Amino acid sequence: MNALLSILVAGLGTYFSRSVFIIALANRRIPRNLSLAMEYVGPSVLAALVASLLSTPSASGGPGAPELLALAVAILLAWKTRRHLLTLAGAMATFWIAGWLLGM
Amino acid sequence: MQSSQSIVRRGIIDALPLFIPAIPFALVLGVAIAQAGIAPAIGWSSSWLIYGGASQLTLITLLGEGAAAAAAVTAALIVNARHLMYSAAMAPVFQQQPAWFRWLGSYFLIDQVFALCVLRSDLPAREFRHYYLAVGVTFWLLWVAANGAALFVGPTVPAQWQLGFAVPVMFTALVVVSIDRWPKLLAALVAAGVTWLCADMPHRSGLLLGALAGVVTGVTCDRTERQ
Numbered sequence: 001m002n003a004l005l006s007i008l009v010a011g012l013g014t015y016f017s018r019s020v021f022i023i024a025l026a027n028r029r030i031p032r033n034l035s036l037a038m039e040y041v042g043p044s045v046l047a048a049l050v051a052s053l054l055s056t057p058s059a060s061g062g063p064g065a066p067e068l069l070a071l072a073v074a075i076l077l078a079w080k081t082r083r084h085l086l087t088l089a090g091a092m093a094t095f096w097i098a099g100w101l102l103g104m
Numbered sequence: 105m106q107s108s109q110s111i112v113r114r115g116i117i118d119a120l121p122l123f124i125p126a127i128p129f130a131l132v133l134g135v136a137i138a139q140a141g142i143a144p145a146i147g148w149s150s151s152w153l154i155y156g157g158a159s160q161l162t163l164i165t166l167l168g169e170g171a172a173a174a175a176a177v178t179a180a181l182i183v184n185a186r187h188l189m190y191s192a193a194m195a196p197v198f199q200q201q202p203a204w205f206r207w208l209g210s211y212f213l214i215d216q217v218f219a220l221c222v223l224r225s226d227l228p229a230r231e232f233r234h235y236y237l238a239v240g241v242t243f244w245l246l247w248v249a250a251n252g253a254a255l256f257v258g259p260t261v262p263a264q265w266q267l268g269f270a271v272p273v274m275f276t277a278l279v280v281v282s283i284d285r286w287p288k289l290l291a292a293l294v295a296a297g298v299t300w301l302c303a304d305m306p307h308r309s310g311l312l313l314g315a316l317a318g319v320v321t322g323v324t325c326d327r328t329e330r331q
Contacts, residue, residue: 003167004146009177015210017184017185019207022210023206030188030189036327041182042278044317045182045318046183047279047295048298048312049311051297052311052314053165053272074273075276084125085128087276092270099266
């Protein structure tokens with residue numbers, strides 16, 4: 001129930017952000033400072049999410065070598081190719097191989 | 105009528121290749137929903153109630169990690185704040201459209217729909233509407249279907265594969281692709297660093313603090329650079 005309510009509120013908020021200028025404020029412009037700040041919202045929140053996920057205690061005491069190695073590969077592949085599928089495949093392969101080698 | 109049909113076909117053809125990068129996202133989302141212990145039907149409802157991959161993944165993952173609902177929803181909405189820019193950019197084009205289309209079209213305004221339709225904003229109102237709906241509905245159907253399929257595939261993946269690690273990998277890819285100037289790199293590094301240091305704060309609230317630190321850093325650098 002808690003999850004459904006969260007999804008519903010997030011959905012309403014998302015619809016608001018997509019519709020507010022189209023429906024209600026067609027003649028308004030986003031203030032300069034706000035649009036500048038919004039450019040930095042994406043990279044900041046997503047980077048914070050990665051840090052938050054890696055620092056979770058359930059991952060048995062923070063990220064190990066396989067995780068760090070795989071993220072390095074992900075950064076390199078995303079930067080060079082900009083292709084999500086390739087990045088995901090390369091990073092997960094690194095994660096599994098490194099985990100298997102270190103676990104031996 | 106002929107032109108209307110061909111513009112619809114054009115929209116569908118334009119949308120299909122842009123959907124390919126969304127497929128791994130749907131799969132990762134399916135895994136995240138299974139790991140978060142959220143009922144599949146409720147998890148799937150996020151695909152049409154929120155309709156935005158990165159924010160769905162943010163919300164589901166944070167809820168699964170035991171974050172406070174308010175923090176998880178706030179984080180998801182911040183991820184979607186960029187839609188304000190799309191809304192503002194599209195508003196003049198939508199001025200020539202009927203009211204029903206302004207309400208309905210807003211719902212479909214995701215990254216890919218914006219990217220395609222902003223290029224067609226000089227089409228006559230009627231043709232623009234057909235093109236927009238063709239792109240929007242195509243994407244929507246594929247996304248809702250892919251999310252549904254992922255719910256069946258996600259739980260079948262053996263636990264020792266640790267496919268949940270695909271979630272931070274996917275977010276890392278999104279960060280890297282969004283960095284086009286050095287202040288953004290700095291913003292991302294500060295955001296990650298502050299979040300890491302605040303990892304012990306309750307209900308994952310360190311995440312919001314980290315994101316805020318990143319935005320402030322980015323804006324400050326940007327201003328300094330432009331002066």
